[in-house]
Amino acid sequence: xxxxxxxxxxxxxxxxxxxxFNKARVLSEGARDDTEIAQRCFEFVRDTIKHSxxxxxxxxxxxxxxxxxxxxxxxxxxxxxxxxxxxxNEIPAGLCYQRLTVESETAAFCLxxxxxxxxxxxxxxxxxxxxxxxxxxxxFIPPQEQLAFQLTxxxxxxxxxxxxxxLPLIVKLLSNSNTVQEVAANLPDVPLLSL
Numbered sequence: 001x002x003x004x005x006x007x008x009x010x011x012x013x014x015x016x017x018x019x020x021f022n023k024a025r026v027l028s029e030g031a032r033d034d035t036e037i038a039q040r041c042f043e044f045v046r047d048t049i050k051h052s053x054x055x056x057x058x059x060x061x062x063x064x065x066x067x068x069x070x071x072x073x074x075x076x077x078x079x080x081x082x083x084x085x086x087x088x089n090e091i092p093a094g095l096c097y098q099r100l101t102v103e104s105e106t107a108a109f110c111l112x113x114x115x116x117x118x119x120x121x122x123x124x125x126x127x128x129x130x131x132x133x134x135x136x137x138x139x140f141i142p143p144q145e146q147l148a149f150q151l152t153x154x155x156x157x158x159x160x161x162x163x164x165x166x167l168p169l170i171v172k173l174l175s176n177s178n179t180v181q182e183v184a185a186n187l188p189d190v191p192l193l194s195l
Contacts, residue, residue: 001162003118006083006092010165015084017065024088034091038117038127039140041085045078045129046138052077052180054133060183062166062174074183075130076113076170082129083115092118094162096126101153102187109155110187113170114147116162124162155192 009016015024027044031037050057050072057072064084067073073081079095086093094116102110114128119142128138128148139146151157169188177183 003092006094007087012063012080012166013084014063014065015088020065020068020084021088024085028089035119037089042127042129042140045082049078051131056180058179078129079113079115095166096162097159099157100149109189
């Protein structure tokens with residue numbers, strides 16, 4: 001994986017948006033290195049942007065600029081904003097996903113969105129800015145990963161790739177849904193391939 005590919009601006013990681021770019025600059029002011037900038041960006045998204053499901057907020061967002069403007073997003077959308085803030089600060093950032101169990105009558109598993117950051121001192125490092133709550137304690141402590149969710153059940157897995165842009169099924173879900181309940185009822189999954 002070439003880290004430079006993970007600096008691109010796109011339709012959903014729209015870091016050239018003026019508000020996103022300016023917020024990225026504010027977060028980097030006076031920082032010693034890329035690790036400190038990455039931590040500030042991570043903590044801003046984790047702690048300031050409300051998780052749509054946790055707070056039952058029906059302003060659905062997908063683009064990084066929308067997440068920043070409205071201050072809310074599902075895990076996927078929050079990962080889009082974090083990637084945009086990092087890329088605006090010239091720190092390579094990708095999107096990655098976990099397949100987790102979900103307590104639902106319609107599905108046994110769903111995808112969860114998080115980020116991979118390329119740090120000069122550590123290489124690729126995964127973080128999860130979905131937002132902490134009881135039972136969820138994601139932290140930024142490289143090189144150790146402390147994600148929101150651990151893989152504990154057969155069928156759960158870390159998807160092996162890092163994406164420059166979000167998966168199309170994520171964009172479709174966030175763009176075509178009208179309420180937080182609709183998103184929650186249709187959380188996407190990917191089938192496991194048999195070896």
